[in-house]
Amino acid sequence: MSDVGGVWVYAEERAGSLRPVSLEILGRARAVADALGTRLVALTFGSEEATARDLARYGSDEVVAVEHPLLGRYDTRLYTDLLEREVRAGDPSVLLLGATRDGQDLAGRLAVRLRTGLTAHVTSLEVDPEKRLVGWVPGFGGGIEAGIVCPTHRPAIVTVRPGVFPMPLPVSMPCEVRWVRPSLDPSQLGSQRVSFEPKGTGVDLTRSEVLVVGGRGTSGDFDRLQKLAHRLGGEVGATRVATDSGWVERDRMIGQTGVVTHPKVAVILGASGAVQFTVGIEKAGFVIAVNRDPDAPIFDSADLGLVGDLGPIVDRLVRQLGEA
Amino acid sequence: MQSVVCLKVVPRPEEVRVDLEKKTLDRSGVRSVINPADLSALEMALALRDKHGGRVTLLSMGPPSFEPYLRVGIAVGADDAVLLSDRAFGGADTLATSYTLSEGVRTIGGVDLVLCGDESSDGGTSQVPQGIAEWLGCSQATYVDRADRTSDGLLRVRRVLEDGTETIEMPFPAVVSVLGGTGEPRFIDYDRWAMAQQATVHVIDAAALGADPKLLGLKGSPTVVAGLREVRKPGRRHEVVTLEPEAAAARVAQELRRLGLVPEKEPSAPT
Numbered sequence: 001m002s003d004v005g006g007v008w009v010y011a012e013e014r015a016g017s018l019r020p021v022s023l024e025i026l027g028r029a030r031a032v033a034d035a036l037g038t039r040l041v042a043l044t045f046g047s048e049e050a051t052a053r054d055l056a057r058y059g060s061d062e063v064v065a066v067e068h069p070l071l072g073r074y075d076t077r078l079y080t081d082l083l084e085r086e087v088r089a090g091d092p093s094v095l096l097l098g099a100t101r102d103g104q105d106l107a108g109r110l111a112v113r114l115r116t117g118l119t120a121h122v123t124s125l126e127v128d129p130e131k132r133l134v135g136w137v138p139g140f141g142g143g144i145e146a147g148i149v150c151p152t153h154r155p156a157i158v159t160v161r162p163g164v165f166p167m168p169l170p171v172s173m174p175c176e177v178r179w180v181r182p183s184l185d186p187s188q189l190g191s192q193r194v195s196f197e198p199k200g201t202g203v204d205l206t207r208s209e210v211l212v213v214g215g216r217g218t219s220g221d222f223d224r225l226q227k228l229a230h231r232l233g234g235e236v237g238a239t240r241v242a243t244d245s246g247w248v249e250r251d252r253m254i255g256q257t258g259v260v261t262h263p264k265v266a267v268i269l270g271a272s273g274a275v276q277f278t279v280g281i282e283k284a285g286f287v288i289a290v291n292r293d294p295d296a297p298i299f300d301s302a303d304l305g306l307v308g309d310l311g312p313i314v315d316r317l318v319r320q321l322g323e324a
Numbered sequence: 325m326q327s328v329v330c331l332k333v334v335p336r337p338e339e340v341r342v343d344l345e346k347k348t349l350d351r352s353g354v355r356s357v358i359n360p361a362d363l364s365a366l367e368m369a370l371a372l373r374d375k376h377g378g379r380v381t382l383l384s385m386g387p388p389s390f391e392p393y394l395r396v397g398i399a400v401g402a403d404d405a406v407l408l409s410d411r412a413f414g415g416a417d418t419l420a421t422s423y424t425l426s427e428g429v430r431t432i433g434g435v436d437l438v439l440c441g442d443e444s445s446d447g448g449t450s451q452v453p454q455g456i457a458e459w460l461g462c463s464q465a466t467y468v469d470r471a472d473r474t475s476d477g478l479l480r481v482r483r484v485l486e487d488g489t490e491t492i493e494m495p496f497p498a499v500v501s502v503l504g505g506t507g508e509p510r511f512i513d514y515d516r517w518a519m520a521q522q523a524t525v526h527v528i529d530a531a532a533l534g535a536d537p538k539l540l541g542l543k544g545s546p547t548v549v550a551g552l553r554e555v556r557k558p559g560r561r562h563e564v565v566t567l568e569p570e571a572a573a574a575r576v577a578q579e580l581r582r583l584g585l586v587p588e589k590e591p592s593a594p595t
Binding site for chain 2: 014015076077080099100101102104105107108109111112113115116117118119120121128132134136138139144145146147148149150151152153190191192193194195196197198199209210231232233240243244245246250251256257264265267275276279282283285286287288290294299300301302303304305306307308309312313314315316317319320321
């Protein structure tokens with residue numbers, strides 16, 4: 001694999017600042033670029049001057065900042081066209097993107113545009129002795145992960161969920177910022193925005209020290225979990241089943257397609273322990289699991305496992321903690 | 325409005341066991357389900373049909389054993405179903421899968437809107453809907469929880485993002501990925517269930533699809549599995565006990581206090 005074009009990271013800008021996941025990826029991508037003996041390029045669209053300068057502090061050899069007022073909002077068609085143009089001109093061997101909503105929208109479209117391979121939601125990135133990038137992805141059922149390579153097409157496109165890699169520290173290292181100022185007009189947009197309603201829980205589980213996490217076994221009774229989380233000054237998280245069922249907001253999903261968390265303690269209630277979920281808690285300091293089924297795989301991921309019905313246990317726990 | 329809903333049949337993840345010696349997955353005896361997010365996509369398509377008329381066609385790719393699941397989709401309310409089934413489709417990654425499904429959409433013909441679940445509960449790549457849109461060269465919107473046709477004939481969708489929701493408009497035809505958990509799947513009544521048993525599921529093989537064989541299945545998949553390995557799990561204590569609720573709660577409280585994670589006083593109620 002020739003590596004003249006290097007390893008590229010698409011750094012996502014949102015409301016004038018960089019998404020943390022983009023910096024997390026840059027930290028890991030530096031090691032990947034070094035192992036491949038190639039350069040690291042961070043690419044960003046939208047691009048206020050300050051953002052590009054900030055991006056330049058995270059270890060890339062070059063920052064490419066594509067700037068235009070129309071890039072202030074993510075648009076599938078415009079962003080795909082521009083990223084395609086940059087990739088075809090620069091010919092990177094690897095392109096990494098954060099698996100945010102917009103990041104995935106872009107990655108999936110671009111991979112087909114470029115007729116290349118995409119590995120989604122990797123939990124680790126390695127370079128093998130043949131100097132191929134291997135993206136590891138957990139398989140269902142538990143216990144196994146698959147190493148995916150993209151040997152005959154380039155770039156190998158890879159997406160990474162928030163929290164998978166640690167946030168790097170800024171470094172002082174020379175980094176060239178190259179500004180690209182394309183001439184664009186609104187006819188190049190694929191969509192028009194009618195409105196935007198900011199919301200949200202604004203919750204970021206990757207920063208929580210205490211997590212109380214519910215799965216199928218909660219049968220949707222998250223009030224109880226909320227009480228416990230509140231008492232412990234923590235946040236409520238959930239498995240995919242729980243968010244798919246609409247029991248809690250999607251941004252509380254933990255695991256391969258949610259977030260990878262690093263709490264001091266995770267209390268896991270009524271989750272079976274599928275590997276897509278457990279990858280999201282394996283960086284927890286201490287894991288407590290409650291499940292009715294003594295053979296539930298979740299106990300393989302727990303420091304302390306309690307076999308029993310979660311309702312009575314949680315209620316009594318809240319009461320006992322209240323006596324502090 | 326002519327809609328296609330892509331349905332994937334997935335194994336129940338909790339029933340798949342791993343043979344760590346052979347590093348293989350044991351799927352024998354594992355029951356399957358329609359991918360839950362795809363049912364949300366189906367419900368959205370049916371609601372649009374209720375409002376604007378038209379047809380809803382189910383599209384799936386897989387072995388003939390998927391047929392009964394497509395009948396469930398017909399019983400829920402779809403008008404008909406197409407199953408793309410051929411060994412040549414096997415081993416497909418997201419590039420080949422999205423190509424094959426896009427060819428299925430072309431074969432159905434005259435399609436205004438393709439709806440998919442936002443991700444599958446097994447593969448979970450969330451990339452296929454965008455891929456279908458690119459192969460078809462049409463509009464796309466991902467993570468959608470509302471969709472409608474405007475009086476100007478545009479597709480208006482609401483996308484659910486990390487920091488809010490955006491409402492955008494785009495021309496048809498389009499592919500949308502529907503956020504799992506959106507909408508309540510409708511009740512299957514007996515008449516529809518009985519009718520669905522008699523319905524024809526149109527099975528289309530690679531030759532009938534007329535697709536480029538180089539782009540199908542394993543051959544059309546740039547990504548390759550280079551290896552399998554055990555997930556490195558962190559060393560855990562693995563202490564599993566069965567206790568009465570009061571004692572179990574005390575045991576958890578003890579650990580939480582030991583870890584210094586129990587604030588002295590209950591914090592004030594959130595405002």
